Each structure stands twice: as structure tokens, then as C-alpha cells.
Amino acid sequence: MxxxxxxxxxxxxxxxxxxxxxxxxxxxxxxxxxxxxxxxxxxxxxxxxxxxxxxxxxxxxxxxxxxxxxxxxxxxxxxxGFIDYHSHAQEPYGHKLYVRDGVTTPLDLEVGAFPVNEFYEFWEGKSFVNYGTNVAHVGARLSVLDGQEPDGRVLYSAAMGRAMNDGSQFKTKLYDPKDEKAIVDAVEREIKQGALGVAYPIGYYTVVGSPEVNAVTALAGKYNLPITTHVRYLSQIPPSGYMGITEMLTIARQNNAAVLFHHVQSNCLGLTGPCLDLIDAARAQGQKVVGEFYPYQYAGTYVDADYNRPGFEQRMGIQASDYVITATGEHLTPKKLDSLRTAAPGTNLLMYTMKEEYIMEAFKRPGTIVGSDGMPWIVEGDEGGFNATFDTPYGAGNGHARGSGTHARILRMVRETKAISLMEAISKMTYGPASFLEDHVPQMKIxxxxxxxxxxxxxxxxxxxxxxxxxxxxxxxxxxxxxxxxxxxxxxxxxxxxxxxxxxxxxxxxxxxxx
The missing domain is CATH 2.30.40.10 (Urease, subunit C, domain 1)
Incomplete structure (x- = not known):
């Protein structure tokens, strides 16, 4: 009915x-x-x-x-109202830009939160948009491997900065089966706090063992929750984003868990079409799976992300000058990039990796959904960088334009390209996301x-x-x-x-x- x-x-x-x-x-x-x-x-x-x-x-x-x-x-x-499952701009300024872009429900499902309860307590009674989160697998790893406890919103947490400056065990320690139980227990504890699913941004910590990911995904199956993932390997050569998608499709299928693939075109680059074909084939075989995209040719990242290590030129088809420092607009040189690896590995960057044909492939593909991947906003003069308030003027925040304009851009693309119908575009931003989550989260049924x-x-x-x-x-x-x-x-x-x-x-x- x-x-x-x-x-x-x-x-x-x-x-x-x-x-x-x-x-x-x-x-x-x-x-x-x-x-x-x-x-x-x-x-x-x-x-x-x-x-x-x-x-x-x-x-x-x-x-x-x-x-x-x-x-x-x-x-x-x-x-x-537009639904965005890929929102890292979890602060009032970010939310203000989201609602101007038509978004009523910006959720952080790619990174998630840890502890989950602290995220919900932060927003209770003061959010003008609907709010929610997955449990952050990376938060559990920060806690277990680095001994750092995030304060709910992982990307804003001082714990992440401390870990990055002290060896980053969450992203550098090779897989050890002895760590697995503690990480699984930490994730399960947070699932019980009402998390919407389990988030795996493993493209940022590719050392994580597949057995660990499989063990945690078994929890998603146990509690009837979906998993969401930024897959390993931002690359169009082996090991590639295509390989990363096959890994997570297999793990999700083995544990009977629905899976959302974030920004497919960003990971797959020139393999975007084949990656979407993989997702379509899995869906045709009865697996609950959806691919997401955003309509921009440049991505948001930071210096020490795994895929930015030496050799990025061949993997992604770009040069050092295709990286831009988010806070200043400065294009990097090879020398500057190398110096930042040591002096400031957490520096936020924009990187120009995606071609228009990759975006149009995802835009026109039936069944894909839109996710902005809106990043935290950097305000000049802020010591922590991410302290924008509701009253911060438009234009004062520095970051990725997708946190401001993704959904209006999709509607403009419909008007200018006529590549898909207006109803299909609206579905990619509303019913498509809702229908993916509704069997696991009753509120999304309405x-x-x-x-x-x-x-x-x-x-x-x-x-x-x-x-x-x-x-x-x-x-x-x-x-x-x-x-x-x-x-x-x-x-x-x-x-x-x-x-x-x-x-x-x-x-x-x-x-x-x-x-």
C-alpha cells in the first residue's frame, strides 16, 4: 500500500x-x-x-x-525537500548554504560520527534542517589504534588532528587481526546509539584489512543497516576505483547489507561507465545498491590522503599544478606539495581530476543519486579553521563550491542540457535517496x-x-x-x-x- x-x-x-x-x-x-x-x-x-x-x-x-x-x-x-547523504558541512553556516540550495535533510553518511550520541546531542533543539549520521568506522579506528576519542563530529574533532600529528595509526598501521575485536565492539556500541548505518571512507585509510571491513559489515547485516563507502583506490589504473567497488559489493552481498557508493565518478575517473555498469548489474541480481555523484570537475581533499602520495600523476592523470590550497587559492608546484607532506599534511586542497564526460555519464545514468560531498567551511582568522557561524557572511567561507550549489547546479544542467527530465533530476535528489534508506530508517518512508x-x-x-x-x-x-x-x-x-x-x-x- x-x-x-x-x-x-x-x-x-x-x-x-x-x-x-x-x-x-x-x-x-x-x-x-x-x-x-x-x-x-x-x-x-x-x-x-x-x-x-x-x-x-x-x-x-x-x-x-x-x-x-x-x-x-x-x-x-x-x-x-532535497535529501543529501554526503554532507560534511555539519555546522550552522554549512546548513544555511544547504537550505538556500533546497536541501532539507543533509546527513553525514560518508564519514559519520563517533560517538553517535554526541552528534545528536550537539544538534538537538537547534537545527533548522533534519540531521543524522552513520557510525564512523574511522572513529572506531581512531579510538582503538590511536587512543584518541573524537567528540562526535569526526571531521571537526581535535582527535583527528592529534592522530594526524602523531603517526596516524588509523591510516598507517597494517592490518592486525588482534585489533579487530576492539574495533568491531566499538562500532557495535555506536550502532546501538541509533546510527543510520556504517560509514567506510576507506579511500583515506587503504591499509585497513578486508577481513576487518567484513567483520564490521556483519554488524550491519545483524542490525539491518546499510553500509556507505568511499572505496579504496582513487585511480583509473590498477589498483583502481573499479577494484574498490568490486571489493565492497562482495562484502555487502556476503553480509546481506545494502550499500551506497559515494561519488563514483571521483573514484573511477575514466572508468566511471564500467563502475556504474557493475552497480547496475549487482542491482539487477537483487542486491540493494546505489551509486552517487556530484556535478563538479574538481574534488576536495587534503595533502596526506593516500591517493595523493607520490605517483598520483599516473593514477589520476593530473599534475601538482592541478592541486589548489583551499584557504588561499594557491596552485601547488611539485616542490610545494612535497614540503606540505612534511610540514602541513592536513592542509585542505581542491584537485582537478574529473572530466565533463565522467559527470555526464553519472548524471544520465538511471538510478544514480546526488550527493554534494560539501566540506567544512574554512573562515579566515579562525584558529581551528571550521568555526563559521550562522551569521558568517555569504562568501566568507572557503571550501568547495559543491557545498553551496550542487542541487541548483543539477537543476540548471537539466535546463541547459535537457539530458534528463526534470522529474528524473528531482528523483535523484529526493525519492531516490529516501527509497534507499527507508527499509532501514522508518522516518525516510515519509x-x-x-x-x-x-x-x-x-x-x-x-x-x-x-x-x-x-x-x-x-x-x-x-x-x-x-x-x-x-x-x-x-x-x-x-x-x-x-x-x-x-x-x-x-x-x-x-x-x-x-x-
């Missing part, structure tokens, strides 16, 4: 039929009128009015309805759709003008998207006439805790 049908039976509504006799008496908290309502699950696509009560869509009709607040969406698309009974997470955009404005240039990579004047989270207007409201509209996307 569909979400809409179940809701209508429960509430005794008549979906899509005229009720003009009684409609004038119905009052809603919020009404969106005259917009092109597009629901990718059902294919519903028509100009209609949407009524919202208590955080839920309770009416979609062509009849006149009244609300305490009304938004006239004439000439605009009314879509489900997101990624715009139907009677769905959560009122809604993005309203002008298909003729919506665009990304962020560029790689310092001062421009955190410019907000435009053409998305209204964004609603759980029935609360968070972007109102293109102005972000700092209201606690978001809810925790979280599994039940286990005693």
Missing part, C-alpha cells in the same frame, strides 16, 4: 477529487498555491494547491484552500515525496532561473544558490523569500537506541 493511500484511508480524505462544498471551511497552517507539484514516486505532476498542518502535507487539490500563511508558487515547482501524509519537507524553485552561483574562486565558493525562494522543513518555513530563518525546524533522523 502506498504512503498516500494508507494516509487517506486513515484520515478519510479523498485524494484528487473535488470537495468544493466543504473545502472553504478547511483551514491549514500553511498553504502553497498554484505551484507545479511534482512527486517522483507517483509521477504526479500538475498545478495544484498544497495544504500543510502540524508538519505534514494533509491536502493536495486543485480546489481553493485557505491557510494561516499562504505562499503563491505560480510559475514555480513544488518538490519534495520523506522524498510530496503526497498527502508525507512530512512537509518542501523545496519551491523557479525552473527557468534556478542556478548555482558558487565558483572555485576565493570569496565566491560559498555564494548561495538563487531561484529557490522558499524551503520548508517539517511544515516550518526556513527559507522565506530567499532569507534563511534560524528556527529549530529540523528533527533527528535516527534509529531507535538499543539497551
Amino acid at each position: 502506498s504512503l498516500a493511500l494508507a494516509f487517506l484511508i486513515t484520515c478519510n480524505f479523498t485524494y484528487g477529487q473535488s470537495t468544493k462544498k466543504n473545502e472553504a471551511k478547511v483551514q491549514f497552517d500553511l498553504v502553497i498555491k498554484n505551484g507545479r507539484v511534482m512527486d517522483p514516486e507517483t509521477g504526479f505532476d500538475k498545478v495544484a494547491n498544497v495544504g500543510i498542518n502540524n508538519g505534514f502535507v494533509t491536502r493536495i487539490t486543485t480546489d481553493e484552500i485557505a491557510g494561516t500563511r499562504t505562499i503563491d508558487a505560480s510559475g514555480h515547482v513544488v518538490a519534495p 520523506r522524498g515525496r510530496i503526497q498527502e501524509g508525507s512530512a512537509a519537507d518542501i523545496t519551491i524553485f523557479d525552473p527557468k532561473t534556478v542556478t548555482d552561483n558558487a565558483t572555485p574562486t576565493i570569496g565566491e565558493n560559498s555564494l548561495p544558490s538563487t531561484g529557490i525562494p522558499y524551503v520548508i522543513v517539517n511544515g516550518i518555513i526556513v527559507v522565506d523569500d530567499s532569507k534563511v530563518q534560524n528556527v529549530a525546524a529540523g528533527v533527528a533522523i535516527r534509529n531507535k537506541t538499543i539497551e
Whole structure:
């Protein structure tokens, strides 16, 4: 039974039929009128009015309805709120840019959090977007191998910096079966704190043994959770990203775990097509698997990432000058890169590795989803670098433009290339992500759709003008998207006439805790 049908039976509504006799008496908290309502699950696509009560869509009709607040969406698309499973910009400034880009649910599933409970406590009662996380496998390794305890948000944690400056055992110690039990126990403890799944960014610690990954994935199978992965080997020559995908497909299949592959085109480069073919073949054989992409030719990284070690030129087809220091915009020379390996291995970089044809291959492939991989924002003068606040001005944060403009860029690509339909593009940002997670996280069953009974997470955009404005240039990579004047989270207007409201509209996307 569909979400809409179940809701209508429960509430005794008549979906899509005229009720003009009684409609004038119905009052809603919020009404969106005259917009092109597009629901990718059902294919519903028509100009209609949407009524919202208590955080839920309770009416979609062509009849006149009244609300305490009304938004006239004439000439605009009314879509489900965008869902982004690849968000590292887990701070108010990052969230402010996300909602301007139409995102209502930015989750960190690639790296995750450790401890999981601290992540949820950090955001409780103060997030204007929905928030959630996987358990960070790398966090368990930091704890067990480096003796460092992250403070929930792993990428922001001082523990990561201490480990990087003290041998980085989490990414340099060769596989030892004696470590396995402690790491598995640490991951299981955090799963029980309501994690959405298990995150494996093993492209950043390729020394990890496959038996360890398999043992941890057995936990995902035990608790009916998905795994997500940035696979080993950012390379188009052996050992390649293609090999990394085959490894994780095998491990996921062995443990009956769903698997999400982050930024396929970034790892596979010239092998993007064959990598997506692998994923499609596995899905055709009954495996639950999805590939993700983002629409930019440059990636975010740091100096000491495994794939940036000497020999990167052949592996990725780039030169030292294709690396740019994120905070300054400086292009590297071979000498400068070598000096940073020793003096500042954690320096954040942009690297120009991807060609337009790799991106279009993923963009046009049915079943792929969009994930921004939005990185933490660096603000000049901050000692820690990642201390942007809600009031930090647009343009002041330095980072990757994908954290500002990914979703508007996808919509602009639809308009300019016509390579896929608008409905398919919306699905890649809404229903596609939701449907991957919904069998494991019940809250996602009512997101990624715009139907009677769905959560009122809604993005309203002008298909003729919506665009990304962020560029790689310092001062421009955190410019907000435009053409998305209204964004609603759980029935609360968070972007109102293109102005972000700092209201606690978001809810925790979280599994039940286990005693």
C-alpha cells in the first residue's frame, strides 16, 4: 500500500477529487498555491494547491484552500525537500548554504560520527534542517589504534588532528587481526546509539584489512543497516576505483547489507561507465545498491590522503599544478606539495581530476543519486579553521563550491542540457535517496515525496532561473544558490523569500537506541 493511500484511508480524505462544498471551511497552517507539484514516486505532476498542518502535507487539490500563511508558487515547482547523504558541512553556516540550495535533510553518511550520541546531542533543539549520521568506522579506528576519542563530529574533532600529528595509526598501521575485536565492539556500541548505518571512507585509510571491513559489515547485516563507502583506490589504473567497488559489493552481498557508493565518478575517473555498469548489474541480481555523484570537475581533499602520495600523476592523470590550497587559492608546484607532506599534511586542497564526460555519464545514468560531498567551511582568522557561524557572511567561507550549489547546479544542467527530465533530476535528489534508506530508517518512508501524509519537507524553485552561483574562486565558493525562494522543513518555513530563518525546524533522523 502506498504512503498516500494508507494516509487517506486513515484520515478519510479523498485524494484528487473535488470537495468544493466543504473545502472553504478547511483551514491549514500553511498553504502553497498554484505551484507545479511534482512527486517522483507517483509521477504526479500538475498545478495544484498544497495544504500543510502540524508538519505534514494533509491536502493536495486543485480546489481553493485557505491557510494561516499562504505562499503563491505560480510559475514555480513544488518538490519534495532535497535529501543529501554526503554532507560534511555539519555546522550552522554549512546548513544555511544547504537550505538556500533546497536541501532539507543533509546527513553525514560518508564519514559519520563517533560517538553517535554526541552528534545528536550537539544538534538537538537547534537545527533548522533534519540531521543524522552513520557510525564512523574511522572513529572506531581512531579510538582503538590511536587512543584518541573524537567528540562526535569526526571531521571537526581535535582527535583527528592529534592522530594526524602523531603517526596516524588509523591510516598507517597494517592490518592486525588482534585489533579487530576492539574495533568491531566499538562500532557495535555506536550502532546501538541509533546510527543510520556504517560509514567506510576507506579511500583515506587503504591499509585497513578486508577481513576487518567484513567483520564490521556483519554488524550491519545483524542490525539491518546499510553500509556507505568511499572505496579504496582513487585511480583509473590498477589498483583502481573499479577494484574498490568490486571489493565492497562482495562484502555487502556476503553480509546481506545494502550499500551506497559515494561519488563514483571521483573514484573511477575514466572508468566511471564500467563502475556504474557493475552497480547496475549487482542491482539487477537483487542486491540493494546505489551509486552517487556530484556535478563538479574538481574534488576536495587534503595533502596526506593516500591517493595523493607520490605517483598520483599516473593514477589520476593530473599534475601538482592541478592541486589548489583551499584557504588561499594557491596552485601547488611539485616542490610545494612535497614540503606540505612534511610540514602541513592536513592542509585542505581542491584537485582537478574529473572530466565533463565522467559527470555526464553519472548524471544520465538511471538510478544514480546526488550527493554534494560539501566540506567544512574554512573562515579566515579562525584558529581551528571550521568555526563559521550562522551569521558568517555569504562568501566568507572557503571550501568547495559543491557545498553551496550542487542541487541548483543539477537543476540548471537539466535546463541547459535537457539530458534528463526534470522529474528524473528531482528523483535523484529526493525519492531516490529516501527509497534507499527507508527499509532501514522508518522516518525516510515519509520523506522524498510530496503526497498527502508525507512530512512537509518542501523545496519551491523557479525552473527557468534556478542556478548555482558558487565558483572555485576565493570569496565566491560559498555564494548561495538563487531561484529557490522558499524551503520548508517539517511544515516550518526556513527559507522565506530567499532569507534563511534560524528556527529549530529540523528533527533527528535516527534509529531507535538499543539497551
